[in-house]
Amino acid sequence: xxxxxxxxxxxxxxxxxxxxxxxxxxxxxxxxxxxxxxxxxxxxxxxxxxxxxxxxxxxxxxxxxxxxxxxxxxxxxxxxxxxxxxxxxxxxxxxxxxxxxxxxxxxxxxxxxxxxxxxxxxxxxxxxxxxxxxxxxxxxxxxxxxxxxxxxxxxxxxxxxxxxxxxxxxxxxxxxxxxxxxxxxxxxxxxxxxxxxxxxxxxxxxxxxxxxxxxxxxxxxxxxxxxxxxxxxxxxxxxxxxxxxxxxxxxxxxxxxxxxxxxxxxxxxxxxxxxxxxxxxxxxxxxxxxxxxxxxxxxxxxxxxxxxxxxxxxxxxxxxxxxxxxxxxxxxxxxxxxxxxxxxxxxxxxxxxxxxxxxxxxxxxxxxxxxxxxxxxxxxxxxxxxxxxxxxxxxxxxxxxxxxxxxxxxxxxxxxxxxxxxxxxxxxxxxxxxxxxxxxxxxxxxxxxxxxxxxxxxxxxxxxxxxxxxxxxxxxxxxxxxxxxxxxxxxxxxxxxxxxxxxx
RNA sequence: GCGGGAGUAACUCAGUUGGUAGAGUCACAGCCUUCCAAGCUGUUGGUCGCGGGUUCGAGUCCCGUCUCCCGCUCCA
Numbered sequence: 415x416x417x418x419x420x421x422x423x424x425x426x427x428x429x430x431x432x433x434x435x436x437x438x439x440x441x442x443x444x445x446x447x448x449x450x451x452x453x454x455x456x457x458x459x460x461x462x463x464x465x466x467x468x469x470x471x472x473x474x475x476x477x478x479x480x481x482x483x484x485x486x487x488x489x490x491x492x493x494x495x496x497x498x499x500x501x502x503x504x505x506x507x508x509x510x511x512x513x514x515x516x517x518x519x520x521x522x523x524x525x526x527x528x529x530x531x532x533x534x535x536x537x538x539x540x541x542x543x544x545x546x547x548x549x550x551x552x553x554x555x556x557x558x559x560x561x562x563x564x565x566x567x568x569x570x571x572x573x574x575x576x577x578x579x580x581x582x583x584x585x586x587x588x589x590x591x592x593x594x595x596x597x598x599x600x601x602x603x604x605x606x607x608x609x610x611x612x613x614x615x616x617x618x619x620x621x622x623x624x625x626x627x628x629x630x631x632x633x634x635x636x637x638x639x640x641x642x643x644x645x646x647x648x649x650x651x652x653x654x655x656x657x658x659x660x661x662x663x664x665x666x667x668x669x670x671x672x673x674x675x676x677x678x679x680x681x682x683x684x685x686x687x688x689x690x691x692x693x694x695x696x697x698x699x700x701x702x703x704x705x706x707x708x709x710x711x712x713x714x715x716x717x718x719x720x721x722x723x724x725x726x727x728x729x730x731x732x733x734x735x736x737x738x739x740x741x742x743x744x745x746x747x748x749x750x751x752x753x754x755x756x757x758x759x760x761x762x763x764x765x766x767x768x769x770x771x772x773x774x775x776x777x778x779x780x781x782x783x784x785x786x787x788x789x790x791x792x793x794x795x796x797x798x799x800x801x802x803x804x805x806x807x808x809x810x811x812x813x814x815x816x817x818x819x820x821x822x823x824x825x826x827x828x829x830x831x832x833x834x835x836x837x838x839x840x841x842x843x844x845x846x847x848x849x850x851x852x853x854x855x856x857x858x859x860x861x862x863x864x865x866x867x868x869x870x871x872x873x874x875x876x877x878x879x880x881x882x883x884x885x886x887x888x889x890x891x892x893x894x895x896x897x898x899x900x901x902x903x904x905x906x907x908x909x910x911x912x913x914x915x916x917x918x
Numbered sequence: 919g920c921g922g923g924a925g926u927a928a929c930u931c932a933g934u935u936g937g938u939a940g941a942g943u944c945a946c947a948g949c950c951u952u953c954c955a956a957g958c959u960g961u962u963g964g965u966c967g968c969g970g971g972u973u974c975g976a977g978u979c980c981c982g983u984c985u986c987c988c989g990c991u992c993c994a
Contacts, residue, residue: 424988431986436929436944442985448967449985499994603994623994659919659992667993721994736988802954810955831952859946863954870954882952891953898954 423735430797431664433813437872439463439793439823440665452661452669459872462823462853464672464789467703468651470820471674471783474699481647481676482640486628488653489609489619494627497758498751499722500604500620530561530581532574605655605669621655626780628652629677630751633763633776637679644765644776645688647678651785663736665790672785677778681767682749685725685777689746693728696742696781700730700788704818705795709733713740723750732791741791742783749775792821796873802898804863815873816896819916824874825852826912829865831881833858840905841880844890848909852916870895876912 434440439460443453456464476483495501528535558578565578605621622628629636629648636648651674661667680688693712701707715727725746731738752763752775766773793815802812819825828845830837838858845856855874857865862879869877877893883902884890890908891900903911 428987432929445985447984451985502994656993662993663987723994804954812954829953833951835952837952861951861953861955861957864956866953867955877954879953893953900953 426735426794426797427664430793433797433871434460434793452658452667454665454668459823460789463792463817463821464785466821466823467788467792468672468674468785470703471699471785472649472651474695475647475649475674475676475781480642480645481649481678482636482642484629484632484636484648484650485652486625486632486650488622488655489607490622490627490631492619493758494631494755495604495620495623497754498627498630499754500623501602526583527564527580528583529571529574529576529579531576531579532571534571534573535583536572536580603656603658605657623656624654624782625650625652625673625675626677626751626782629675630755630778631759633679633752634765637765644767645678645680645684647676649674649676651675663734663739665786666734666736666739668786671787674783674785674788676781677747678781679765679776679778682774682777685746685748685779688779689726689744692779692781693744696744696783697730700732700741703792703821704816705732705791709795711738713738721745723747732787732795734791734794739787739791740784741787742781745780745782747778747780749777751778752776792817812867812870814870814895817873817875819875819918822873822875822916823853824855824869824872825916826876826878827855827857827865827869827874828878829856829862829880830858831862831879835882836885837880837882840884841878844878844880844905844908848912851909851913866893866898876915878908878912 431440434457435442437459438457441455441457443450443455472483475481526535560581561578564580564582568580569577571577571579604623606618607621609617609619629650632648636642637646640646652672653670654673655670658667658669661669665671678688678692697707697710697712700710709732711731711733713729713731715721715724715729720727723745725748727743727745729740730742730744732741755761756763756775763775764773765776796815796817798814798816800812800814801809804810815822817823826848828841828848830841841856841858845854848854855869857868859865866877873895875895877895879891879893879900881891884905888905889902890905892903892908892911893900
């Protein structure tokens, strides 16, 4: 993001957040109690938008012969998260330098050993688990206790030969200050809770930090129940939870969020081709729903920075006002997950290929989209302010959310032009006819121009108006949100007309 | 977690040296209106984020805390 646009970008976000609250898209969680950090509620229009996005995803991903649906429980056996690596890798001990306020992951802090007697420094070789433990104990254990542990491996100082004098020192790589760190604090990003009324460690379970594991552990259940052959996928939409250190940017980084994930199981060796296939599919999905390609970006994870499970990984990023932000990840997870679950559960996760008579552990191509993040991206993308003519011939700013009709919370609004001559009655009848077929809104208050603008602000693609001509020939005007152009349509054809526009 | 900014009606914001809390918009009920908001009349709506303290008296001063925004940091 260019610096010069920073202020207007911030203003854009503020206007959007304000509109979201005022019109019932997004509210802050527990607002009357002062709010809960990083949690948001979807209001009447927000939930429609979110549902529409999820529906479009579900149709695109599961209305095909090679993908099945699933809805796994949020609570899973705790061993799942040991197998997945989340217990081990989702924990980051962090320290802050008291001198320069820099924050580090503890394992990135440089360290040396020093003799507390003669003061000379030396490199020591200790078993790695001892090294790790010493780091974790930093600040919590006295120098003597540290010296005792080191003495089990190096009893004497190599220089002055005194016993039990070696202590560790942590060096800030930013300001060079020695031992100025806060106590190590661990942030496990998984929320913990307890099964049953007793809070003992045997009953600990986690709120899932991703929906994917529910798919992996059900791989063979789904495969056999649906009689699918490889390659095939399993799709799931659901909430996930991460105890983020910092939440940020409205819906972008929250502690509770919703994922739309599809895990595609393939024969090893075919994974690279499927990876490319799904990348293309997923990018197209966003474009078809109205996102300009130039507002979307591929970000490839650097080979050295890939997650522990991944062979290749691309993110689809959207141009948010605060910069590029990931809205979906397409990852080649290899056979890591199934192999680990096989190891930890003792149950086979292998697939038997009837045709080639081979038995193997499938590779997995993951498409993992954020439903919450996508909702925010679609909101940002749809927000427009434009000059619109007024009745007096002047110009006013028109705020309009240009949602794709499939995503719009309200599909059509119905107005009587004026509240007399039988127009309200006809308009009411039209409303009742349309309501079972799509989300509609009836409005008869104020001038019709005001009603149009109100609908623009929530992204309603069509406004139907009953006027005096309706009384003569049974036609109404249908006003297009984006062009503001009107077209006369017969009441008989109205439902068909709108449905064809809304569904295509 | 650090630094900076902010929090007063549903929204955007005023609020003087500490002295009974305001405006516009929105909403609602009418009136008027024959196609692109801000005509008329009336009405609803605020423990000034929350909790302490100072004071005869706090939206205003002090302390703490929560939340939001920006920048760092972090983001298996």
